[in-house]
Amino acid sequence: MTTTLENPVADKIQAAVLPTIVLDFDSTFTQVEALDILAEQLFSSDPARLTDITAIKDLTDLAMSGEISFAEALQRRVQILKPTKADLEGLVETLKGLVSASVARNKEAFLRHPGKFRIISGGFHDFIAPVVAEYGIRPEHILANRLVFGDDGIAVSVDQGNPLSKDGGKVVALQGWDITGPVVMVGDGWTDFEVYKGGAADRFYAFVENVKREKVVQATHGIEAAQVVVSFDEVLHNEGFEGRYSFPRSRLKVLLLENVHPTAIQAFREEGYDVTTVKGALDEDDLIDAIQGVHILGIRSKTTVTQKVLDAADKLLAVGAFCIGTNQIDLKGCSKKGIAVFNAPYSNTRSVVEMVMGLTVILTRNIYDKSIQMHTGKWDKSATGAHEVRNKTIGIIGYGAIGSQLSILAEAFGMRVIYYDVAEKLTLGNARRYRSLDALLAEVDVLSIHVDGRAENKNLMGAAQFAKMKDGALFINLSRGHVVDIDALAQALKSGKIYGAAVDVFPEEPRTNDDPFVSPLTGIKNLILTPHIGGSTEEAQEAIGEFASERLLNFLNRGDTTFSVNMPNVQLSEVEGRHRFLHIHQNVPGVMAAINNIIAKYNLNILAQHLKTNESLGYVIVDVDRGYSKEALEELKAVTGTLKFRSLT
Ligand SMILES: NC(=O)c1ccc[n+]([C@@H]2O[C@H](COP(=O)([O-])OP(=O)(O)OC[C@H]3O[C@@H](n4cnc5c(N)ncnc54)[C@H](O)[C@@H]3O)[C@@H](O)[C@H]2O)c1
Numbered sequence: 001m002t003t004t005l006e007n008p009v010a011d012k013i014q015a016a017v018l019p020t021i022v023l024d025f026d027s028t029f030t031q032v033e034a035l036d037i038l039a040e041q042l043f044s045s046d047p048a049r050l051t052d053i054t055a056i057k058d059l060t061d062l063a064m065s066g067e068i069s070f071a072e073a074l075q076r077r078v079q080i081l082k083p084t085k086a087d088l089e090g091l092v093e094t095l096k097g098l099v100s101a102s103v104a105r106n107k108e109a110f111l112r113h114p115g116k117f118r119i120i121s122g123g124f125h126d127f128i129a130p131v132v133a134e135y136g137i138r139p140e141h142i143l144a145n146r147l148v149f150g151d152d153g154i155a156v157s158v159d160q161g162n163p164l165s166k167d168g169g170k171v172v173a174l175q176g177w178d179i180t181g182p183v184v185m186v187g188d189g190w191t192d193f194e195v196y197k198g199g200a201a202d203r204f205y206a207f208v209e210n211v212k213r214e215k216v217v218q219a220t221h222g223i224e225a226a227q228v229v230v231s232f233d234e235v236l237h238n239e240g241f242e243g244r245y246s247f248p249r250s251r252l253k254v255l256l257l258e259n260v261h262p263t264a265i266q267a268f269r270e271e272g273y274d275v276t277t278v279k280g281a282l283d284e285d286d287l288i289d290a291i292q293g294v295h296i297l298g299i300r301s302k303t304t305v306t307q308k309v310l311d312a313a314d315k316l317l318a319v320g321a322f323c324i325g326t327n328q329i330d331l332k333g334c335s336k337k338g339i340a341v342f343n344a345p346y347s348n349t350r351s352v353v354e355m356v357m358g359l360t361v362i363l364t365r366n367i368y369d370k371s372i373q374m375h376t377g378k379w380d381k382s383a384t385g386a387h388e389v390r391n392k393t394i395g396i397i398g399y400g401a402i403g404s405q406l407s408i409l410a411e412a413f414g415m416r417v418i419y420y421d422v423a424e425k426l427t428l429g430n431a432r433r434y435r436s437l438d439a440l441l442a443e444v445d446v447l448s449i450h451v452d453g454r455a456e457n458k459n460l461m462g463a464a465q466f467a468k469m470k471d472g473a474l475f476i477n478l479s480r481g482h483v484v485d486i487d488a489l490a491q492a493l494k495s496g497k498i499y500g501a502a503v504d505v506f507p508e509e510p511r512t513n514d515d516p517f518v519s520p521l522t523g524i525k526n527l528i529l530t531p532h533i534g535g536s537t538e539e540a541q542e543a544i545g546e547f548a549s550e551r552l553l554n555f556l557n558r559g560d561t562t563f564s565v566n567m568p569n570v571q572l573s574e575v576e577g578r579h580r581f582l583h584i585h586q587n588v589p590g591v592m593a594a595i596n597n598i599i600a601k602y603n604l605n606i607l608a609q610h611l612k613t614n615e616s617l618g619y620v621i622v623d624v625d626r627g628y629s630k631e632a633l634e635e636l637k638a639v640t641g642t643l644k645f646r647s648l649t
């Protein structure tokens with residue numbers, strides 16, 4: 001299956017001449033209303049004038065939503081603001097940093113088509129011109145009001161001769177421009193819709209990236225030539241500007257489950273993607289419903305991505321595990337469909353290690369049971385059974401990112417560290433590697449499990465393994481629930497073979513905080529149970545949010561697969577001044593030759609090319625310079641063995 005990312009609307013328009021795009025300035029070209037910002041700049045340090053900031057904002061809102069006359073609101077705001085030229089210079093600098101995200105990221109399109117992008121605004125030429133000049137928009141392509149300054153250099157009113165100072169002014173002003181070809185109006189306000197309604201534009205986009213004005217959105221309903229867009233990408237895409245074969249970001253859906261940290265949500269939104277969040281995990285049926293149309297799925301440890309889910313995932317490009325473990329994802333199934341999987345392998349490791357050390361001390365000193373007794377009114381001050389951890393032996397099974405860090409911290413506490421790992425590992429500090437699990441089990445005072453969640457690790461610790469441990473040893477599991485036979489653990493604890501334990505992960509875990517926890521482990525003495533919170537610190541969650549979203553965004557925006565757990569890892573630069581084809585295919589002979597034949601057939605000029613394979617997948621990235629036909633894309637997509645094909649601009 002290939003992912004088809006072309007745009008039929010753009011194809012229709014492509015043949016015709018590119019339209020002229022006329023943008024509103026406030027809350028469209030920039031994220032803000034300039035006069036509101038000016039008010040904050042002028043009055044926020046003067047307590048006596050703070051109410052004027054609100055007054056200006058109220059007038060802006062009323063005018064923008066069409067509730068009072070635009071002309072009146074404009075005149076009244078100037079009377080309150082009375083800015084000087086120096087004030088406007090300060091405003092320009094602020095506004096340059098507040099250009100709308102989707103406008104800023106399409107700067108190249110503006111610069112490439114001088115004259116095709118224009119501004120019409122009820123705001124003032126005085127501050128608009130220097131801001132839009134950086135996007136190649138010349139003063140003569142800006143229709144805006146002009147301030148009238150008094151002899152003292154203070155603006156006192158609005159040039160009344162300018163049609164834009166009047167109600168309905170945008171229609172009149174725009175008709176004065178002699179534009180050949182279609183005119184497309186893009187704006188957030190009622191006066192922008194009026195441009196279309198008044199016949200001065202052929203199409204209208206209600207731009208809601210910064211502010212959504214219900215009256216304007218409602219007005220577009222039922223009009224074929226009008227639509228609501230959440231970013232400027234969509235306008236460019238629909239209107240046939242370059243990038244027309246590259247899907248607009250706002251139509252790429254990101255579904256984030258399990259309370260993924262807000263840093264991730266914000267990162268996707270800032271890049272223009274359409275993000276939906278769900279607090280808890282979804283079961284298979286709900287996920288099958290939710291996954292349709294989703295391009296990026298973000299999960300944590302509780303959501304299982306099964307083959308059935310993947311079969312329902314008609315658009316899925318990548319899955320992000322916002323955690324370490326990926327055992328909940330059918331990785332082979334993802335590879336078969338060319339779906340990239342990413343995780344955050346390091347971000348929560350320190351949190352887990354700190355918790356293990358804390359639990360080790362708490363169990364060794366009987367602190368947990370003493371605290372429970374205190375809550376029932378029992379004072380039991382005694383040293384019996386309480387020990388220091390110094391000079392005790394900790395055994396670590398699984399010496400990976402977490403196990404090896406634990407090795408360092410445990411040693412700093414004066415513990416003797418021994419470990420067992422199936423793979424070759426760099427031994428840190430004075431730790432000693434044991435090649436026999438049984439030998440390690442026989443020596444440890446504290447055993448901590450840190451293996452990964454591969455299926456073969458099911459019941460790695462069972463009755464036979466507990467029996468091999470010293471009497472009275474302590475047991476800790478913060479890895480994965482299925483790794484331990486919990487009935488055997490319960491038995492070992494009840495018999496006193498294991499003196500105390502801490503368990504954070506379970507074979508069956510509730511999907512949400514509202515579901516009950518049921519386990520043979522509940523009610524056992526000297527057993528600390530925690531709800532899978534080894535990695536649940538604010539620090540770790542924020543770091544995961546940043547790390548995993550960055551991996552996914554780099555994959556979406558440039559095809560970078562660094563840190564992917566199932567794709568060949570290829571590090572790629574930004575796509576600047578070129579087109580990039582991303583071709584994921586089954587690792588079978590002949591694909592590269594077929595791709596290169598098509599490139600040769602269509603005379604595409606290759607700027608860079610990469611091929612990397614793993615045992616099941618091949619990943620080809622081709623950068624070409626501008627100018628390629630849709631037929632070339634169709635042929636690349638049809639190469640035998642293709643799993644996913646995307647093009648980026
Ligand atoms: N409780 C939590 O909230 C929490 C948080 C983070 C990670 N985890 C879990 O902790 C575990 C460890 O994470 P990590 O980042 O250190 O993983 P890792 O992949 O870096 O290390 C795992 C190590 O275990 C070894 N291993 C696998 N099977 C083994 C076996 N049968 N015997 C001996 N060694 C074996 C591997 O060779 C590897 O070195 C994972 O299961 C992860 O999902 C849990």
Ligand SMILES: O=C(O)[C@H](O)COP(=O)(O)O
Pocket residue numbers: 300301302322323324325326348532533535536
């Ligand atoms: O794999 C992990 O990182 C841990 O199990 C944590 O999972 P969580 O994000 O669901 O807490």
